[in-house]
Amino acid sequence: MTDAALLLARIAGGDRNALQALYQAQSVRLFGVAMAILRDREAASDALHDGFVNIARRAGMFDPALGRAEAWLATVIRYAALDIARRRGREIPTDDATLGETPADATQLDTLAADEDGARLRACLEGLPEKNRQGILLAFVNGLSHPQIAARLELPIGTVKSWIRRGLLSLRECLT
Amino acid sequence: MTPEERDALAAEYVLGTLEAREAEALRDAMATDAALAEAVSAWERRLAPLSALAQPEAPPPGLWARIEQSLNPAPMRRQWRFPWPVLGLGASAVAAGLAAFIVLRAPPPPAMMTVLLTSREQPAWLVEARGDTIHLAALNRQQVEPGRVAQLWALPQGATAPTSLGLVPEGGRFSVTPASIRPSPGMLIEITLEPPGGSPTGRPTGPILFIGRLSPASGT
Incomplete structure (x- = not known):
């Protein structure tokens, strides 16, 4: 088990020091996950707050047999950030010129973990048509809605929806 | 719904493109549809490595303190005082005469207790544990949304999964004596919100409605 998994087990047992240790070890990475979606430090702080309160209460639900603790933590924070984005009607600045390129540029996939899962996902993403891949990354990493992705890629919403859906289908097949 | 749909x-x-209402409906559906919950979990695992594409960034310095405060809303002493008169267990020495009266009349002091709070940190249930039995008393009117039930769980320190203590009956007070813990x-x-009949998986599947941690009631 990783350190984070051990800390989660201690948190499930009510160890508040373990929660603080987890925060110290993971908050920079997880705040980055929330910032990528919300692009506003105050909103991202709310997401990290809600996420860590959830982690404290739900640590017992983490099952190390089903995946890595770091991934579970990022999932909790992402959902907290997406909930905030939805509550705000996703009125989030998307005119950041670097936004599209940063995560969607294939070379940026270099930051994907070099472990087996990261490498396989990267290979599968690189096999997708450019706009399918961009749509998936803008949604997952930056929390953009279908209309926001459509505006950014200058495509009709219906096209974006079906490209993303097709991209996900290919990913699933590729990862099988 | 077909398996493909x-x-x-x-x-x-998992990608995050569902609108608020759709996402909420799907979360509700996961509570009763194990295949759907399984499909979500599989997609979470497939896409998880993408979180590494976000640029790490340090959160504001005061954030940990805020999280800690949300988890410990008030000093224990203040929580204790709140429900005492309701249950006739004697507050701190408010008036000597009253205190004496209560000591004579009161049942043996609880070995452990807590107040279950809502997600907004509002007190909702008083919990006392005496011997093997856990007593619960509602501190205000509780309403469960139609078509759902409230289920009680206990997670002993060090345990990795909570144990179900059964469904929460309607009405303000009840007691349970768990068989296994x-x-x-x-x-x-x-207390979590679950589909009719309780969680189908034996673990909480719905949102936490109320939560608290048992503490020794010494010093009262």
Whole structure:
């Protein structure tokens, strides 16, 4: 088990020091996950707050047999950030010129973990048509809605929806 | 729903492109649809490595303190005082005469207790554990949304999964004597929202409605 998994087990047992240790070890990475979606430090702080309160209460639900603790933590924070984005009607600045390129540029996939899962996902993403891949990354990493992705890629919403859906289908097949 | 539709919906939920109402409906559906929950979990695992594409950034310095405050809303002493008169257990020495009266009349002091709080940190249930039995008393009117039930859980310190203590009956007070675990200090007590008949998986599947941690009641 990783350190984070051990800390989660201690948190499930009510160890508040373990929660603080987890925060110290993971908050920079997880705040980055929330910032990528919300692009506003105050909103991202709310997401990290809600996420860590959830982690404290739900640590017992983490099952190390089903995946890595770091991934579970990022999932909790992402959902907290997406909930905030939805509550705000996703009125989030998307005119950041670097936004599209940063995560969607294939070379940026270099930051994907070099472990087996990261490498396989990267290979599968690189096999997708450019706009399918961009749509998936803008949604997952930056929390953009279908209309926001459509505006950014200058495509009709219906096209974006079906490209993303097709991209996900290919990913699933590729990862099988 | 065909398996393909289910999987496509699960994928869009994990991707984050469902709108608020759709995402909420899917979370509700996961509580009763194990195949859907399984599909969501599989997509979470597939896409998890993408979180590494976000640029790490340090959170503001005061954030940990704020999280800690949300988890410990008030000093224990203040929580204790709140429900005492309701239950006739004697507050701190408010008036000597009254205190004496209560000591004579009161049942043996509880070995452990807590107050279950809502997600907004509002007190909702008083919990006392005496011996093997856990007593609960509602501190205000509780309403469960139609078509759902409230289920009580206990998570002993060090345990990895909570144990169901059964469904919460309607009405303000009830007691349970768990068969497999004993009330112990530090034990988490929580009530979650579940589908009719209770969680189908044996673990909480719905949101936590109320939560608190048992503490020794010494010093009262």
